[in-house]
Amino acid sequence: MGRRKPYLVGHQEFARLYRVDPKQVAQWLSPSRGSVLDPSTAVVVSGVRYWPLGFAAEWGATTTRFRQVDHDAKKQIIAEQGGEGWEPRLAAELPPIVGQHEIIQIFRLPTQGTLATTIARGRFPEHDWLLSGSMLWMLDTVLDAAEMLRETARTLPWGVDEAVVTAMRDGTYDGPGSRVLTRGRHARKGY
Template sequence: MDRLKPYLVGHQEFAALYGVEPQMVGQWLSPSRRTLDPATAMVVSGVRYWPLGFAVRYGTTTARFKQVDIRVKERLIAEQGEGWEADLGEELSAIVGQQEIIQIFHLPSQGNLATAIATGRFPPHDWLLSGSPLWLLDTVLDAVPELRASARSLPWEVDEAVVSALRDGTYDGPGSKVLTRGRHARKGL
């Protein structure tokens, strides 16, 4: 089923919009600078992602104006296909990555999911951002009958409690938090 999906960016795409290295986005998030509030991002599989509308508007909210590269914005929209430009995370449907999918189905290992993806039995990702595949939760749930039909040993049973928490924005399982690294890890971003 085709759905209009919001345009999103990860660290790499956010940085490309402003013509900086991806590490700069981390610096904008760091406690010493804090020009980019971590609360503006959604966390999927332990990684931050932002709606494109917010990422484009970000440059106007800083003390020093940052100009968006319109060609990069147009390229990101073209790469993501038909969609819409969201600004706030509250506007977004539930989005999942591999860690959430493993919890939805209580898969014994990430290898089970990786095999399903590699063999084409899992639905194609809705986004590939900063090297990570992401899906609308409904894309994954719509594929359950086909997953069950093609399975040899996995039941592909859906944990409705996990699905409900993902839809409600209350999911706190694996992948729901960013694991900080480096010198700011103890301070907790």
């Protein structure tokens, strides 16, 4: 839609930057390892962390154990996301970003299947990012499609919940998808 989007990375892309297995990124976040990678440097979308590319590419040089970034991987990640973006360094620089969990709340959809069907049938706007296997959109991309969704719907109203949108713009959204779902041994310990 003509917006310049920021370059982002998920766990898989972060791992590509440093030529490690994606599980290594989770270990860098692990409290038992002293959180080498501070979780607050990421944004959480649909329960998953995503980082600004500028931060992720510089991170290796800031750790006590220097890690060399793979500049070819960085170029490839930029190419995959389109060459007209920009490289933020802080999560606070990012526009509101949504995934399927947040979109369900924006439109008050009855099920995730409703949204998945709409996406599969090509009635939903194309995702702005495909990161670590997940589709993400800028909030404005989704809101720009609201009228079209209402006009082409058979039964659902596709009404926008303005309170949810306001919370997302203000950075105060705390609904489904706003927290990382902890798995494994840390989930049992309450991290």
